[in-house]
Amino acid sequence: MKEDAVREKLATCTRIFAMQGLLGMFGHISAFLPESGRVVICPGAGADKAKARAEDMLVLDLNGHVLEGMGSLPREWPIHTELHRSRADALAVAHCHAHYSTLFAIASRPLHPVTMSGAIFADGVPLYRAAEFIDTPEHGRRLVEVIGNRRAVLLRCHGFVSVASSIEGMLHTSLVLEDNARKSVEALQLGDLHPLSRDECVRIEPTYPEARAKTHFTYMAIQEARWDRQPATGLGPPV
Amino acid sequence: MKEDAVREKLATCTRIFAMQGLLGMFGHISAFLPESGRVVICPGAGADKAKARAEDMLVLDLNGHVLEGMGSLPREWPIHTELHRSRADALAVAHCHAHYSTLFAIASRPLHPVTMSGAIFADGVPLYRAAEFIDTPEHGRRLVEVIGNRRAVLLRCHGFVSVASSIEGMLHTSLVLEDNARKSVEALQLGDLHPLSRDECVRIEPTYPEARAKTHFTYMAIQEARWDRQPATGLGPPV
Amino acid sequence: MKEDAVREKLATCTRIFAMQGLLGMFGHISAFLPESGRVVICPGAGADKAKARAEDMLVLDLNGHVLEGMGSLPREWPIHTELHRSRADALAVAHCHAHYSTLFAIASRPLHPVTMSGAIFADGVPLYRAAEFIDTPEHGRRLVEVIGNRRAVLLRCHGFVSVASSIEGMLHTSLVLEDNARKSVEALQLGDLHPLSRDECVRIEPTYPEARAKTHFTYMAIQEARWDRQPATGLGPPV
Amino acid sequence: MKEDAVREKLATCTRIFAMQGLLGMFGHISAFLPESGRVVICPGAGADKAKARAEDMLVLDLNGHVLEGMGSLPREWPIHTELHRSRADALAVAHCHAHYSTLFAIASRPLHPVTMSGAIFADGVPLYRAAEFIDTPEHGRRLVEVIGNRRAVLLRCHGFVSVASSIEGMLHTSLVLEDNARKSVEALQLGDLHPLSRDECVRIEPTYPEARAKTHFTYMAIQEARWDRQPATGLGPPV
Numbered sequence: 029m030k031e032d033a034v035r036e037k038l039a040t041c042t043r044i045f046a047m048q049g050l051l052g053m054f055g056h057i058s059a060f061l062p063e064s065g066r067v068v069i070c071p072g073a074g075a076d077k078a079k080a081r082a083e084d085m086l087v088l089d090l091n092g093h094v095l096e097g098m099g100s101l102p103r104e105w106p107i108h109t110e111l112h113r114s115r116a117d118a119l120a121v122a123h124c125h126a127h128y129s130t131l132f133a134i135a136s137r138p139l140h141p142v143t144m145s146g147a148i149f150a151d152g153v154p155l156y157r158a159a160e161f162i163d164t165p166e167h168g169r170r171l172v173e174v175i176g177n178r179r180a181v182l183l184r185c186h187g188f189v190s191v192a193s194s195i196e197g198m199l200h201t202s203l204v205l206e207d208n209a210r211k212s213v214e215a216l217q218l219g220d221l222h223p224l225s226r227d228e229c230v231r232i233e234p235t236y237p238e239a240r241a242k243t244h245f246t247y248m249a250i251q252e253a254r255w256d257r258q259p260a261t262g263l264g265p266p267v
Numbered sequence: 268m269k270e271d272a273v274r275e276k277l278a279t280c281t282r283i284f285a286m287q288g289l290l291g292m293f294g295h296i297s298a299f300l301p302e303s304g305r306v307v308i309c310p311g312a313g314a315d316k317a318k319a320r321a322e323d324m325l326v327l328d329l330n331g332h333v334l335e336g337m338g339s340l341p342r343e344w345p346i347h348t349e350l351h352r353s354r355a356d357a358l359a360v361a362h363c364h365a366h367y368s369t370l371f372a373i374a375s376r377p378l379h380p381v382t383m384s385g386a387i388f389a390d391g392v393p394l395y396r397a398a399e400f401i402d403t404p405e406h407g408r409r410l411v412e413v414i415g416n417r418r419a420v421l422l423r424c425h426g427f428v429s430v431a432s433s434i435e436g437m438l439h440t441s442l443v444l445e446d447n448a449r450k451s452v453e454a455l456q457l458g459d460l461h462p463l464s465r466d467e468c469v470r471i472e473p474t475y476p477e478a479r480a481k482t483h484f485t486y487m488a489i490q491e492a493r494w495d496r497q498p499a500t501g502l503g504p505p506v
Numbered sequence: 507m508k509e510d511a512v513r514e515k516l517a518t519c520t521r522i523f524a525m526q527g528l529l530g531m532f533g534h535i536s537a538f539l540p541e542s543g544r545v546v547i548c549p550g551a552g553a554d555k556a557k558a559r560a561e562d563m564l565v566l567d568l569n570g571h572v573l574e575g576m577g578s579l580p581r582e583w584p585i586h587t588e589l590h591r592s593r594a595d596a597l598a599v600a601h602c603h604a605h606y607s608t609l610f611a612i613a614s615r616p617l618h619p620v621t622m623s624g625a626i627f628a629d630g631v632p633l634y635r636a637a638e639f640i641d642t643p644e645h646g647r648r649l650v651e652v653i654g655n656r657r658a659v660l661l662r663c664h665g666f667v668s669v670a671s672s673i674e675g676m677l678h679t680s681l682v683l684e685d686n687a688r689k690s691v692e693a694l695q696l697g698d699l700h701p702l703s704r705d706e707c708v709r710i711e712p713t714y715p716e717a718r719a720k721t722h723f724t725y726m727a728i729q730e731a732r733w734d735r736q737p738a739t740g741l742g743p744p745v
Numbered sequence: 746m747k748e749d750a751v752r753e754k755l756a757t758c759t760r761i762f763a764m765q766g767l768l769g770m771f772g773h774i775s776a777f778l779p780e781s782g783r784v785v786i787c788p789g790a791g792a793d794k795a796k797a798r799a800e801d802m803l804v805l806d807l808n809g810h811v812l813e814g815m816g817s818l819p820r821e822w823p824i825h826t827e828l829h830r831s832r833a834d835a836l837a838v839a840h841c842h843a844h845y846s847t848l849f850a851i852a853s854r855p856l857h858p859v860t861m862s863g864a865i866f867a868d869g870v871p872l873y874r875a876a877e878f879i880d881t882p883e884h885g886r887r888l889v890e891v892i893g894n895r896r897a898v899l900l901r902c903h904g905f906v907s908v909a910s911s912i913e914g915m916l917h918t919s920l921v922l923e924d925n926a927r928k929s930v931e932a933l934q935l936g937d938l939h940p941l942s943r944d945e946c947v948r949i950e951p952t953y954p955e956a957r958a959k960t961h962f963t964y965m966a967i968q969e970a971r972w973d974r975q976p977a978t979g980l981g982p983p984v
Contacts (some may be wrong), residue, residue, distance in 0.1 A: 052964075053960075053961055053965075059444070074960035074961065074963060074964040116411060121779070127927075131935060132932075134860075134928060134938055135933075135939070137936055141424075144398065146424075162951065179440065185859055185860050185861055185863075185939075185940075185941055194891060197776065207416075207458075211366070211369060211370060212373070213934050214370050215373040215374045215452075216388055216934050217456065218374035218376040220374070221374055222423070224398055226426055229443070233397065235900075238774055243313035244292055247312075247313040247315070251498055257971055258971075258972065258973055258975070259968055260977055261497035261500055261739075261978050266913060299705055300730070316620070361615055380663075381572075381612045382603075382608070382663050383637065383663055383664050410695075421619060450609060454610075456692075457609060457615040457691060457694065458613050458615055460613055460614075461613065461614050461662070461663075462663075463663055470638075471638065482531075483531055483552065486531050486554070487531075494736065495736055500739050500978075501738065513781050605960060619902075621851075621902050621903070675954075675966075691848075692848050692930060693930075695851075695930050696848060696930060696933065696970065697850065699851055714917075721790055722791065725790075725792075725793070726770075729793075729976055733975065734973070739975035739977045
C-alpha cells in the first residue's frame with residue numbers, strides 16, 4: 029500500500045478508535061511501511077483524535093525522528109518503533125488506555141478468551157509488569173520481549189498494546205480485546221467463568237480472521253462517517 | 268401477512284434491534300411464511316442494520332438457498348431455517364450477541380425470571396454448550412433439540428437465540444431477556460436473588476402477552492423513527 | 507393549583523422522567539386535586555412519554571373512572587387512587603420500573619440512605635412482597651398498608667412507588683431514590699457500607715427539603731427543554 | 746492572571762465539568778486571586794452549569810460576602826474560602842458529587858492510585874468523616890485540617906473536594922480522581938488490586954504534571970466547544 033493510502037486509512041482508524049472511546053486524551057496508533065522503513069503515526073496527547081485527518085498523521089523513522097508532520101510526537105513512540113522493527117507481522121500497532129482491559133492490568137489477573145471472537149487470543153495476553161512510561165527504545169525492547177509472538181500485551185496500571193499485520197486487524201483485535209475484557213469482568217459477578225480452552229480457540233479460529241477484520245473495519249467506518257463527534261455517542265454495540 | 272408486509276416489519280425490527288445495541292457487526296433476525304415456505308432474513312455480518320430497509324431483506328428457502336436479495340447471507344442461517352422448519356410457533360427468530368445475556372453464557376449460570384415481564388421465561392432458558400458457530404443444518408438441529416419448546420436459548424461464549432410466533436413477540440422476548448439478564452447480574456451484588464417461581468410466573472403471565480408485545484413494538488418503532496442513528500443514543504429505558 | 511396548571515406541570519414532569527430513563531414502555535405518574543377529588547395521570551403502557559403534553563393527561567375520579575382524556579389508562583391505576591385517597595400528604599405519586607431501585611426489589615435487600623440527599627429516607631423503604639400487578643383497589647389498599655407513612659416502597663421484581671406532597675417533591679424523591687440505589691449497589695463492591703443512621707438523617711434533613719425539590723424541578727426542566735428526545739442522552743449527572 | 750481572564754477560564758471549566766457529569770444540580774468550582782483576596786466561584790444548586798458564562802460567575806471575599814454577581818451563592822462556600830485562605834497552593838478548588846469517588850466515601854474504603862495518571866495521589870486521599878454540609882467557616886477549617894497538604898479529600902456520603910494551583914490542575918486532578926475511583930471499584934471484581942506504591946508514584950510523577958494538565962484542559966475545551974449540551978453525551982473517553 030502507498031504511504032498516502034496508509035495515512036488515509038490510519039486517520040479513519042484514529043477517528044474510529046476515538047468514537048469507541050479507545051483513544052482520547054491519551055493513546056496512539058501506527059502503521060509501518062517495511063519497504064521504506066517509515067512509520068505513520070497519529071499525533072499524541074491532547075490531539076483531537078475524533079477529527080484526525082490524513083494530513084495530521086506524522087511520519088517517523090525507526091529511531092523516532094520525525095520526518096513529516098507538525099503535530100506533537102506521542103511520548104511513548106518507542107512502543108511503535110520497536111514492535112515494527114522486530115516483528116514482521118507487526119505492521120500496525122495500537123496503544124490505548126482502554127477502560128476494561130486496564131482493569132485486568134490493575135488487578136494483575138490473567139485475561140482469557142470468553143467470546144467466539146476472543147478466540148484470537150488463544151495464546152493469552154501477557155502483562156508488562158513495570159509501571160512506567162515506555163518512552164525509551166530500551167523500554168520498547170522489553171515490551172517486545174514480553175509480548176513475544178502474541179497479539180496483545182497489558183501494561184500494568186496503564187493500558188494495552190495490540191499488534192496486527194494490517195490496520196483493519198489492529199482495529200478488530202483491539203475492539204475484541206476490550207469487549208472480551210468487559211464481558212469477563214462483568215460475568216465474574218455470576219461466579220467462575222468457563223473460558224474457551226486453547227483447543228476450542230484453535231477450532232473456532234484456525235487462522236487470524238483477516239476477512240472478518242476487513243468487514244469489521246468497513247462496518248465501523250460507516251458508523252464513523254455519520255458520528256456526531258459527541259464523546260459518549262460512539263460507544264457501539266457489543267462485538 | 269403478505270411477504271411485502273413481513274419485509275417491511277422485519278426491516279423496522281432490524282433497526283430497532285440496532286438502536287437497542289442488540290444487532291451491530293453481528294447478529295440477525297428472521298421471519299417465516301409457512302404458506303410459501305419462505306424465510307425473510309436481514310443481511311449478515313457488517314451490514315448497517317441501523318439503516319436496514321425492506322429491500323435489503325433476503326429471502327431464503329428452508330435449505331438456505333437465497334431466492335431474493337443482494338446482501339451477504341448470515342453465516343449462521345441454519346439457526347433460522349431449522350427453527351422455522353421444526354416449530355410451528357417459531358415464526359420469528361433472533362440471534363444476538365447481546366451483552367448481558369452473553370454473560371450468563373460465559374459463566375454457565377442458569378438465568379431465572381426476576382422481573383414481572385420476565386415471567387415469560389417460566390420454563391427457563393437452556394444453554395447450548397458447544398462453543399461453535401451454528402453454520403450447518405446439523406448444528407441447527409442440535410439447537411432445536413436444546414431449546415425444546417422454550418422461548419430462548421443461550422449459546423456458550425456467544426449470545427442468545429429467541430423465538431416467537433410474531434415479529435413483535437420476537438422483539439419483546441429479546442428485550443425482556445436482555446433486561447432480565449442485566450438486572451440479574453447487577454442484583455447479585457446485593458446478595459442472593461429471589462427469582463420468581465414457576466408458579467408465580469404462570470400466575471403473572473398465564474399466556475404469552477401478545478397484545479403487550481404489539482404495544483411494545485409500536486412504542487419502540489416511535490423511538491426508532493426519531494433515532495439519530497448514533498450508536499449509543501438508542502439504548503432505551505428499562506423494560 | 508388549578509387543574510390546568512397541574513396538567514401542564516405533570517406533563518413536564520412526565521417528560522423529565524422519560525429523559526431520566528425512569529418512564530418508558532412502563533410506569534406512570536399522577537397528581538391529586540383534593541378540593542375536586544380528581545386525579546390527573548399520564549397515559550399508560552406504550553405512550554410516548556418523552557413527548558407528553560398537557561392535553562395527553564387523563565383525569566380520573568378516585569374509583570378509576572376516566573373523566574377526561576383519550577389515551578390508555580395505566581393498568582395499575584389503583585396505585586394512584588388508593589394512595590391519593592388515604593394519605594393527605596400524597597398529592598403526587600410515581601410508579602417506575604427504575605433500574606437500580608428494582609435491583610433491591612429483586613434481591614430483597616433493605617435500601618438504606620447513603621447520600622446526603624438520601625437522608626429523606628430516614629424511615630427506610632419497605633418492600634411489597636407479592637409479585638403481582640397492583641391493578642385492583644384491594645391490591646392498592648395493601649400497598650397503602652405496606653408503605654405506611656414513608657416516602658417510597660419497593661415492589662418485588664417490579665419497581666418502586668414514591669409519594670410526595672407536590673409534583674416537584676415526587677420528582678426529587680424519585681431521582682434521589684434511584685441515585686441512592688445505584689450508589690449503594692456499586693459501593694458494595696468496595697465492602698460493607700456505612701449508611702447514614704436515622705439520627706444523622708434527621709440532623710441533615712430535619713424536614714422535607716421542599717425548596718430544594720423546587721430548585722431541582724426547575725433544573726431538570728431546563729435540561730428537558732433542550733433534550734433531543736434520544737433515549738440515552740437524557741440520563742443526567744448524578745444527584 | 747487578570748480577574749476577567751479567571752472568570753472566562755472558570756466558566757469554561759464549569760461547562761467542562763458539566764459535560765463530564767461532575768457538576769449538575771450540585772457542586773461548584775472556584776479560583777482565588779491572592780493579590781486582591783477575591784474568590785471567583787460558579788453559581789450554586791440548580792444553575793445550568795452546562796451553559797455557564799463568564800458573567801455568571803460570582804465574586805466573593807474570603808468571608809463569603811458576595812462582591813459581584815447575581816446568581817445563587819453555593820451553600821457550601823466555606824469549602825472554597827477556607828482552602829483558599831489557608832493553603833498558598835490552593836488557587837483553584839472543586840467540590841463535586843462525582844459518582845465513583847463518592848462510592849469510596851460511602852464504603853469508607855481507602856482510595857489508592859491504580860493508574861499512571863493516578864500517581865499524583867501518592868499521598869492518598871483522606872476522608873472527612875462527618876456527614877454534614879460544610880456550610881460554616883468552622884466546618885471549612887475542619888476540612889482544611891483533614892485534607893492537610895494533599896490534593897483531594899472525600900466527604901462521607903457526599904462527594905469530593907480537590908485543590909490545585911491552577912484551574913487546569915483542578916480539572917486534571919478531578920478527572921484523574923474520578924477515573925481512578927471508577928477503575929478501582931470495577932477492578933475489584935477481578936480480585937485484590939495491586940495499586941501503585943508511594944515509591945512507584947514518585948518515580949512516575951516526581952512533580953505535579955502542570956504541562957499535562959494544561960494540555961488536558963485544552964483537549965477538554967475542544968470537546969466542550971462542540972458539545973451538544975445533552976446530559977449523557979459528554980461523558981468522555983477514559984483518562
